[in-house]
Amino acid sequence: MSPKKKWIVAAVWLLFAVAIGLPWFMDTASRPSASSAEAAGLTLSKAAIEKYDVIVAGTDPEGIAAALSAARNGLRVLLVDGKGRDRLGGLLTLGWLNSLDLNLAPQQTAEAKRSGNYDFLNKGIFQKWYDQLGGTSFDANAAADLFEQMVRDERNISLLLGVKSMEPKLEGKVVRGLAITDGNGRRRVLQARAVIDATQDGDIAALAGAPYTVGREDLGNPDARMAVTLVFKLSGMTEDIWQSFGRRKDTGVDQSSAWGFLEASNYPSSNPDRVALRGLNIGRQKDGTILVNAMHIFDVDPLDPVSVQEGLRIGRREAPLIVEFLKTTFEEMKDLSYAGTAPELYVRESRHLQGEYRLTMADLMENRDFWDAIAYGSYDVDIQRLGRGDYGAIMMSPRQYGVPFRSLVPKEIDGLLVVGRSASFDSLPHGSARVVPLGMATGEAAGAAARLAIDGGISFRQLAASRSGISKLQTMLRGQGMDLRMREAKQPAYQGHPTYPGLLAAVSMGMTLGGYDNNRWDLDGLSSKDRYLTMMQRLVKMHPRYFRGKPDGVMAGYLKSGEPVTLENAAHALLLTSGVQVKREQAVAELKKRDWITPATWSLISHPGGLTNGETFMLVRDAVARHAGVTYR
Template sequence: MFRRIRKTILCLCLIPIFLSMTFSYRITESLYRTIPEKLVLPVETGITQASYDVIVAGTDPEGIMAAISAARNGLKVLLVDGRNRTILGGLMTLGWLNSLDLNKAPVNYRLWDKAVFLDKGLFQEWYEGIRGTSFDVNHAANLFHRMVAAEPNIDLVMNTREMAPIMEGHNAVGMRIVKADGTEERVNSKAIIDATQDADIAAAAGAEYTMGREDLGDPNSEMAVTLVFKLSGVTSEVWDELKHHKNTGYDDRSIWGYQEAREYVSSKPKRVKIRSLNIGRQDGDTILINTMQIYGIHPLEPASVQEGLRIGEEEAPLIVDYLKKNFKEFSSLEFAGTAPELYVRETRHIRGEYRLTMADLMQNRDQWDAIAYGSYQVDIQSPNSSNTGAILMSPKQYGVPFRCLVPLKVDGLLVVGRSASFDTLPHGSARVIPLGMATGQAAGAAVKLALERGVSLRDMSRSKDDISELRKRLMQQGMDLRMRHFATPEYAKHKDYPGLLAAVSLGLTIGGYDNKGWALDEASDPKRFAYQLRVVQKKYPEFLSRELEPAALAAESVKRPLTLKQAASMLAMVANAQVVGKNAEEALLAKGWLKQDTLNLISRKDKLTNGDTFMLIRDVLQYGLGVTFI
C-alpha cells in the first residue's frame, strides 16, 4: 500500500515537470520560423469623420498601444502617421530595433526562468505574439497591423506629408493633416496623444522642453544615433557558433557581447564608430546588428538625418568586412542592407507636471500617480567619439508618474514615449520601448476617464481620486501596477548617500550594472575633484562662475591626496566666495554653504574620499544655491 502511494506521489510530481518541459519546448519551437512572413500592409480607413474623441499622432509602438487602449475604452480614435511611413511599428519595424530592452520585475528567478515583466497589459499581449527577446520585423509589423485592424473604433491614416496641432489659446483642439495626395484636412478632437518620437506635436503646440543634455548644461550634446544593418546566410550551425563566442551572452533569439569589436577603426573616426554587438535573429537566414554609433547628427533637421543615413550606409559594409575577417563566426555571412530609418535615442525632453529624476531611480521610488514602472539600467550612449558612454546604475523598480505625460502650458494633450517629462539621465532607462508602450496604454485610458468626468487632463493629473480610479481601471485592463518589495540597496546605507544622490544626478559618478562602481570610500585627488567641479559649473554657470587655477588640473595633482583645505579652497574659488581673514573652510561654514554635520562625517581631512567630495558638492549646491537632490 505504502509503495503504491509513493509511486502515485512520484508520478504526480513528474507531471508538472513533463508539462513544463513540453511547454518550454513548444515556446522555443515557435520562436523561430525558417520561412519569414511576407509583409502585409495595414488597411487604411482614412479620415471618416470631422471630429474624434482622441487623435493619436505617431505610429511607433507607443502610439499603437495608446490608440488600442483608447479604442478598447470606447473612444473613437484617429491614428495618424506623420513620417511618410507605410507600415506600423516605427523604430521597431523601420529602424529595425528588433531586440527588446525589457523591464523585468525584481522577483526571484531561481525556480522560474521565464521573465516576469513589469506593467504587462498591452505590451505583454504584443510580446506573447512575437515570443522572444528579439523578433522578425515583418512578423512584428504584421502583428501591429492585426491588432489595430481588430479595433473598429480606430481610423488609420498613413504616409502623411504634414501634421500639426490646431490650438485655441493653450488648448489643443484638433489637428491639421496634409495627406499623401497633398490635400489638407482639419480634424477636431477632444484630446491628442503625442506619440511621435520627438514630441513634435507638443512642441508645435508650445510645450516647454529641453534638448538633449541641456539640463546638464550641455545643450549641444545628445546620445549617438544608430543605423542598424542586416547580415544574411545564418544557418542553425552559424547561430550556434555566434552564440558561443567568448564572454558573450545569449538566448534563443538574442546575442550580446563581442567586446573586441570595439577595436574597429572606422573610415570617419570623429563621426562613426562601433561598440559591442547586439544581435537579433530574424526568421529565415538573417540577423540584425545594433552596434554603429554616429555622431554630430541633429535628428530634428531633415538634412542632418539624411547625412546620418549616408554615413551609416557607407560604413556598414566596412564594418561587416571587419567582422568577417576578425571573427570566424561571421566569415560565411554577407551584408544584406541597412534599416530605412535611423535609431534616434534622444532629442526633446518635455517639461511636464513632474520631471522624472535620477534620485527617483536611485531610491527606487514609487509614485502616488504611477501609471507604469521601469527597471531597465540607465544606459547612457556616448554623445561623441571621445566619450564611451556608461551604465550609470541599475534600478530595481521605479514608478513613472502620470504627471510626466502632461506638458506644461498646453492643455488637451499628453506625451508618451521617450520624449515625455524625464531628465536626460533617467531618460537613459525610461526611454525603452516597453515602458513607452505602457505609458501609451495609460494615456488612452486616461483620456476616457477625463472625458467621462468632465475634467481636463491637467486637473486629472492633480487629483488623487481621479488617478486612483485610473490606476484601478488600468489594472482591470491587464496592467500590473504593483510595487514589489525588495531589500534596500547597499549604496543607500552609506553615510555619504545624500552626496551620492547629488553626484549621480549631476553625472559625476557611475555605478555600473551592479551598482558597485561608485567607489565612495576610494581616495579622491585634486585633479579628479577639479574635473567634477567643472562638470557642475556647466550646469550652474552663474553660481559657479570662476575658473579654477591651472595648478588644480595639472597632471601631477592626481598623485596627491585631496585635503579638506584644498577642497574648500577650490569650492570657494569657483563659487566666488569672498574669503577675508578666514580660511576657505571657515568662510563656507560662516556663509552656511557647508554644514558642520557634513564635516564631522569626514574621517580623514588630509585624505578625502569620493564620498566626502560628493557631500561637499551637495552642501554647496543645496545651501548656497537652494538645489536639492532628493
C-alpha cells in the first residue's frame, strides 16, 4: 500500500479514536494483527499502560532519538505528543524544514562537499536516519515514514498521539510522570521513572517549575526573539528548471538543494512590520514540488497560542503574493505554481532552560571540550532577523565545541532532562546549538542516561556530578554508534590577540560579530562612532543597574560618523553612560581615579587619538568587570 493510502487509513482510525474519546495509540510491544495494522502501520488500544520506565514528551526528531535510545537500552518507553499531531517528525515533517543546518566535522574533503556525503559530528541515530534519506535536502513525507518505521521497529516503544494537553506529575520537585488530557477531555496520569522533555519550547520543564529565560532576555531584550518562518510549496518542478537554477550567478545547487536568489530580499511585503523575505533555501520533493524556507514573520510569541495562530494567518496570506513575486522576478520560476504552506511554523527560539551548566559564547569562541560532553556542535552562530530594520547576523563560526550533560539537567527540578533547542544554552550560542542534528544527539544521550540513572538508583543531577557515571554514559553512547571525539584543531588566531579578553566580553554582550570567517571583529582597525555607540547601547541593555545613561545623546555632540574614537571621548561616553557626570577633558583622569580600567589595558593603548576596536573592547570589558562585577571568560 502506498504511503499516502497508509496515512488515509491512519486518519480514519484517528477520527474514530477522537469520536470515542481515545488518544491515537501505537503499542509496538504487542504487534498488530495483519488486518488493520498492516494497512495503517499502527494499532489502537483503548488504554495505554499506565507505568513506564521513561516518558518522552514531544515527537520532534529530538524526542524520537531519545525514545529510540532509551528503548534500545532496554527501557519501556512512552513517546507522547500534546499538539494534536498526526505524524512523527515535528519541525521536519509538519514544519517542512527539509533542508537542514548541518553539524559538520571541522575538516571536509572536496568529494564530501560535492556529493553531500559529509563527515558529521556525533553521528549516532541522526546519521542512520539521514543516510537512509540521502541528499542535502529530503522528502518530508519520506522523512515521516522513516521516523514511523524506526519507532515501529522498537518493541519497547509505545506511541500516544491525539493528546490535547500534557503536564508533569510532580512529587515535590521531582517529576514522576505526565498527566494528559485526551481529545475528549478525559484526564489520565501516566507514571514514569524518568521523563525527557523534547518539546520544542521546553513546555514540561516550564510547567514543572524549572527556571528559564525567554528569547533575548539574557541580553536585556526580553521581548526580542528570532523571526519564525512559514515554509511554502511550489509545484511544477522539472529537471530542466532545476538545472536552470544552477546557472544563476547568485545561486548554488546540488541534486536536492538550491540556495541563493538573493534578489528575493527586495520583495515588497504587504505587511512590512510583520513579514519579510530573504534569499531562498530550496529543497526538492519526490512529487515534483519544492519547499522554500525564506519567509520571516516578526513579533510572534511561540508561547502564546493566539500569537502563533496569528503568525500562521499572516504567513498564509503572504505566501501566494510571494510566489507571484518570485515568478515575475526570476525567469527560472515563471512556470511554477503556488501549492500551499506547511501545517506548522518553523520556530527558532522561545525558552532557554537554566540548567546545571549553561553554554556560553566563550565556550564557542574557544572551541571548548568538557569532561561531561555528550554531543558536539559546529554550526555557525546564526542569529536570524529579530524584526523590521534588523537583518540578522552570523556572530561567529566555531570549529567544534562540546555540549555538557549538565546542560540537559534543569536547576531545581529532578526526574527530568531537557533536550533540543530549549536546553540550557545562552541565547547567542543557542544560534548554533539549536540545529536539529545536535538536538538529536542530546536526545540520544538523554535516552541512554535514563538507563544509567534508573539502574544506579540516582537522580539525573547526581549523575551529572559523577565523573565515573558520565564516563559510563560516554562509553554507552560510543557503543551505540555516537562519535564523541574532539577533533584536533589549531587555536583560532583571534585568541592570541592581546585584546582577546575584550573581544570575548564584547561578543558575549552582543556588541560585535565575526561573520563566517571570524574576521569582521577587525581588532586592529580604528573604531568609529557607530561601533562605539552600539557598544554603549548594549551596556545599558545588559547591565542597566550600573549603566543608566542615554548614549545616543551623550555621543551626538562630539562624535561624527566615520571619525575615529579618541581615548578622551571614549572615556567620557563610558562614564556618562554609567551615570557619572564629568567634563570631557577630565574623563580619562576620572576613569583612572575610579580604577575601572586595568593597568594591562592602559598599557595597550598606544595612540589615544584613535582607538582600535580591540582597545575599545578592552575598556568596556574592564569597566563591566570592575564597576558591574561581571566577568566574561
